[in-house]
Amino acid sequence: MISCKLTVQNTLGIHVRPAGYIVNIASIAKSSVELVYSDQRVNAKSILNLMMLVIEPGSEVEFLINGPDEQKVADELTELFNNKFYEDAS
Amino acid sequence: MPLKQETMQRKMFVGKAASPGYAIAKTKLIVRQRFTISQLKIPKENTANQIEFFRRGIWQVKKEISNLRDLTLQMAGKEESKIFDSHLMILQDPSLIDSVISLIRNEQWNAGYAFHLYMQNLIDGFEKKDGIFKDRALDLKDIYNRMLLHLNSGENNFVLQEEIKEGVILTGFSIGPNMLMHFDKEKVLGLAIDSGSTTSHVSILARSMQIPAVMGLGNLSESINAGELLILDGTNGIVIINPDENDISKYKKQIEVFQNQKLELSTMRDLEPITMDGKYIRLNANIERYEEASEITSFGATGVGLYRSEFLYFGRDTLPTRSEQAEAYRNVTHQLEPLPVTIRTLDAGGDKMLSSMNMETESNPFMGWRSIRLCLDRKDIFKEQLKALIEAGDRGNLKIMFPMISSVSEIERAKDIYNDCCTELKAEGFHIPKIELGAMIEIPAAVLIIEEIAKRVDFLSIGTNDLIQFTLAVDRSNGKIAYMYEPHHPAVLRSIKLIVDAAHKEGIPVSVCGEMASDPLSTLLLVGLGVDEFSMVSWCIMECKKIIRSINYDEARAISSEAIKFSDANSINDFLRKKYSQKIKRLGISSFIITQDFSSSDRALIRVDGHIERVGV
Numbered sequence: 115m116i117s118c119k120l121t122v123q124n125t126l127g128i129h130v131r132p133a134g135y136i137v138n139i140a141s142i143a144k145s146s147v148e149l150v151y152s153d154q155r156v157n158a159k160s161i162l163n164l165m166m167l168v169i170e171p172g173s174e175v176e177f178l179i180n181g182p183d184e185q186k187v188a189d190e191l192t193e194l195f196n197n198k199f200y201e202d203a204s
Numbered sequence: 205m206p207l208k209q210e211t212m213q214r215k216m217f218v219g220k221a222a223s224p225g226y227a228i229a230k231t232k233l234i235v236r237q238r239f240t241i242s243q244l245k246i247p248k249e250n251t252a253n254q255i256e257f258f259r260r261g262i263w264q265v266k267k268e269i270s271n272l273r274d275l276t277l278q279m280a281g282k283e284e285s286k287i288f289d290s291h292l293m294i295l296q297d298p299s300l301i302d303s304v305i306s307l308i309r310n311e312q313w314n315a316g317y318a319f320h321l322y323m324q325n326l327i328d329g330f331e332k333k334d335g336i337f338k339d340r341a342l343d344l345k346d347i348y349n350r351m352l353l354h355l356n357s358g359e360n361n362f363v364l365q366e367e368i369k370e371g372v373i374l375t376g377f378s379i380g381p382n383m384l385m386h387f388d389k390e391k392v393l394g395l396a397i398d399s400g401s402t403t404s405h406v407s408i409l410a411r412s413m414q415i416p417a418v419m420g421l422g423n424l425s426e427s428i429n430a431g432e433l434l435i436l437d438g439t440n441g442i443v444i445i446n447p448d449e450n451d452i453s454k455y456k457k458q459i460e461v462f463q464n465q466k467l468e469l470s471t472m473r474d475l476e477p478i479t480m481d482g483k484y485i486r487l488n489a490n491i492e493r494y495e496e497a498s499e500i501t502s503f504g505a506t507g508v509g510l511y512r513s514e515f516l517y518f519g520r521d522t523l524p525t526r527s528e529q530a531e532a533y534r535n536v537t538h539q540l541e542p543l544p545v546t547i548r549t550l551d552a553g554g555d556k557m558l559s560s561m562n563m564e565t566e567s568n569p570f571m572g573w574r575s576i577r578l579c580l581d582r583k584d585i586f587k588e589q590l591k592a593l594i595e596a597g598d599r600g601n602l603k604i605m606f607p608m609i610s611s612v613s614e615i616e617r618a619k620d621i622y623n624d625c626c627t628e629l630k631a632e633g634f635h636i637p638k639i640e641l642g643a644m645i646e647i648p649a650a651v652l653i654i655e656e657i658a659k660r661v662d663f664l665s666i667g668t669n670d671l672i673q674f675t676l677a678v679d680r681s682n683g684k685i686a687y688m689y690e691p692h693h694p695a696v697l698r699s700i701k702l703i704v705d706a707a708h709k710e711g712i713p714v715s716v717c718g719e720m721a722s723d724p725l726s727t728l729l730l731v732g733l734g735v736d737e738f739s740m741v742s743w744c745i746m747e748c749k750k751i752i753r754s755i756n757y758d759e760a761r762a763i764s765s766e767a768i769k770f771s772d773a774n775s776i777n778d779f780l781r782k783k784y785s786q787k788i789k790r791l792g793i794s795s796f797i798i799t800q801d802f803s804s805s806d807r808a809l810i811r812v813d814g815h816i817e818r819v820g821v
Contacts (some may be wrong), residue, residue, distance in 0.1 A: 129340060130290045130340060130343060131285070131286065131290060134289065134290045137293055148558035157298070157299065158298050159298055160298055161290070161293045161294055161297050162294060162297045162300055162326065163297075163299050165330075165340060166326070166329060166330075168217050168333050193611075201777055
């Protein structure tokens with residue numbers, strides 16, 4: 115299992131669209147993907163679960179990824195977060 | 205969608221201009237989707253049925269939303285359509301599906317109530333939160349409403365609170381033709397509806413009843429309170445909640461102009477579209493559904509210049525059959541006989557995806573596998589359509605137009621396939637009518653070889669929306685560069701001139717379809733460039749006719765040939781304003797003075813939402 119800690123860097127936080135991107139990655143993964151945020155642990159394949167967490171900009175989240183493609187999933191999520199969910203075009 | 209919150213309460217919304225006219229009145233909120241949700245405990249043995257019912261509901265709503273996405277992609281662009289991808293994802297959410305199924309299985313609630321319980325909890329959660337997260341409740345409500353329409357099917361969803369006493373603007377999530385007829389016609393001053401489009405049944409009805417309407421306003425009904433003052437601008441597709449003094453005085457003037465004009469225009473309907481010195485300019489209507497054919501003559505149209513056949517293909521899992529298509533086309537050709545009807549062959553692909561075909565997402569859809577390219581590859585689909593068209597041409601005056609032509613070989617291949625279809629139909633015993641074939645010119649490459657194309661067709665039609673976009677390399681749905689989408693760029697106008705000259709050399713007519721055709725100043729310019737026909741949304745036709753009847757063709761020719769010599773659009777617009785502004789002011793054209801008066805930020809929003817900014821005087 116991999117633990118992957120990432121910071122939310124876009125200006126709006128994890129609203130519908132960023133949550134959708136995360137689900138896109140998580141739902142095609144063979145591994146289980148869970149997200150931990152302020153003491154809550156949810157299945158990252160569920161867009162509603164992610165939205166309900168109301169993850170604010172600047173916060174740190176932790177992904178717990180377990181399975182055959184865990185490294186690949188971690189890399190993809192890292193890239194997604196580092197690119198600010200492709201939102202804040204400079 | 206909400207576009208702007210200027211002061212405390214003034215909110216401007218932009219939707220689809222579905223029926224022209226203006227109204228300033230209080231709102232009557234008819235349906236913010238009020239459901240009576242039945243709450244039932246079901247016997248254990250029926251839970252499987254309810255689960256199946258729930259799954260079918262999900263499946264149906266997913267289908268509705270994909271259709272909506274297809275349409276939004278086509279009408280508005282990729283950005284706008286993305287929200288529907290999120291909605292689809294929510295509908296497939298494992299936690300939603302599992303929770304609702306467990307409420308049905310373990311708590312033995314009926315499907316509607318189980319779904320309501322789960323969603324209400326979620327929506328309440330979001331509504332307590334701040335800012336952008338609060339807005340998410342609206343997305344969920346949209347899904348909630350759609351689902352309950354299915355899970356509550358058969359029950360009356362609408363609760364009419366009271367009868368209307370004074371004139372009001374009806375607002376709501378959706379409104380059906382039956383509902384509209386339910387109200388006293390004199391009291392309904394306008395419609396501002398969250399869903400729907402210009403071709404919804406209720407839009408067609410509103411136009412025939414002369415009630416101004418704006419459709420497709422997103423979540424307007426969520427942002428409005430009963431009895432709030434509203435300005436409705438059905439001509440430009442604008443709605444302002446709690447307008448300020450400035451808005452009100454501006455629109456009061458507009459209403460006056462419009463009323464006078466309406467009286468005058470009704471006398472215009474049966475007059476010929478002919479210039480003062482006798483040049484006849486054909487004014488045709490654009491349609492998307494055959495149901496619209498019946499209304500076009502009431503707007504004084506001289507025929508159909510663009511029937512977008514792809515609407516027969518959208519929003520379904522299978523391709524339309526030949527007989528189904530023939531019937532739809534016949535509905536138009538027979539009904540309008542002897543008026544000409546130009547039907548464009550399937551213009552899909554790229555950004556206009558068909559759910560009935562397995563189409564790949566492309567990285568550059570506008571330049572991708574679309575339109576005639578798709579048809580020439582998928583001859584099976586193309587031939588079915590061409591045969592249906594030939595069958596529908598047995599009466600009336602049908603013309604067939606091939607879109608996105610970029611080379612001579614494309615037009616020749618399309619004609620070969622057409623001829624094959626004729627031969628095959630003849631063998632089946634059909635009589636083959638004479639049908640004119642034309643090319644739609646919307647790619648700069650086609651402009652540069654226009655003489656060769658003109659030799660091979662019976663007419664040319666200029667698709668200005670794409671021609672401008674490709675010539676200037678500007679995606680007008682991109683807000684950052686939308687200002688560069690300039691219909692009067694000399695490169696565009698000189699291209700049009702080349703097309704007209706080549707057509708006339710071959711003795712064939714040229715028409716212009718696209719939004720440019722319904723802008724008064726552009727109309728004058730294009731008439732002057734020698735364009736023979738226009739095709740536009742039907743309710744712009746009478747205004748256009750009025751303009752045409754007021755000008756002198758030779759003079760317009762002279763002005764346009766001067767105009768296109770300028771090296772930039774601004775100079776061209778200045779020159780045109782100088783030449784024509786007196787005339788347009790005198791004519792009192794109501795539709796286009798208005799956008800000029802908005803603040804520049806309002807105007808930018810209107811333009812981004814796919815409306816062209818009218819050039820103004």
